[in-house]
Amino acid sequence: MRTRCQVVSNASALRRLPFFSCAMLGLALLAAHGPHAVAEGAFALTSASFHTGGTVQAAQVFNQGDCKGANRSPQLSWHDAPPGTRSFAITMFDQDAPGRGWWHWSVAGIPATVGSLPENASSSGFLSKLGAVEARNDFDTDGYGGPCPPPGKPHRYIITVYALSSADLRLAQGRPALMFDHEISTATLGSARLVVNYGR
Structure with a gap:
């Protein structure tokens, strides 16, 4: 029966x-x-320095040549990373720059326990204290290099935080941002982004 x-x-x-x-x-x-049931939110990125669709302020603009900003990397916060996240990486890319675009920032090795970065984390030493490494940007400097487009139409800057399945991408400080981008893509579980604008 x-x-x-x-x-x-x-x-x-x-x-x-x-x-x-x-x-x-x-x-x-x-x-x-059940008592332990929780609704999972979407992986999201926010910033106190600017908001998606907004304009980059002088504090985040590059500080060489005819660009007169403070070149401070933006404050960033993220939440609801995918299960299995072992570290985070962040990039900032100008998709409107001529040719293949322009890498402004790429950092990997941010511990999975970290959910935010203060403003100026790049040059203040905050990232290096976490054990993170920063790429050489397209200004040919290590770390953050803010927006500095040629005069004309504003450019769009994509800031992305990646949740990674690896805690060690075997990337060294000062390697090209394009190499960082490739290695990040091999271990990405999920990503969240902001798109901001800046023109002169």
Whole structure:
């Protein structure tokens, strides 16, 4: 004789189900309504320095030649990283620069326990204290190099935080940003981004 169980529906009607189906339904209900059930949010990136679609302020603009900013890397916060995240990486890329675009910043090796960076984390030494490494940007300097487009139409800058499956991409300080981008892509579990604008 096949073992059966009864499940009470929301309408209080009794429905007879095979044991396996009943067990699976019970597990689903436990997952949905149990005391440890939590709704997972989407991996997201925010900043106190600017907001998506907004304009980059002078504090984050490059500080050489005819660009007169403070060249401070932006404050960034992120939450709800995917399960299995072992470290984070961040990049800032100008997709409107001529040719292949322009790398402004790439950093890897941010511990999985970190959920934010203060403003100026690049040049203040904050990142190096975490054990993170920064690439050589397209200004040919290590670390953050802020926006400094030629006069004309504003450029769009994509700031992305990546959740990675590895805690060690074997990247060294000062290697090209393009190399960082390649290694980051091999270990990405998920990403979140902001797009901001700046023109002169």
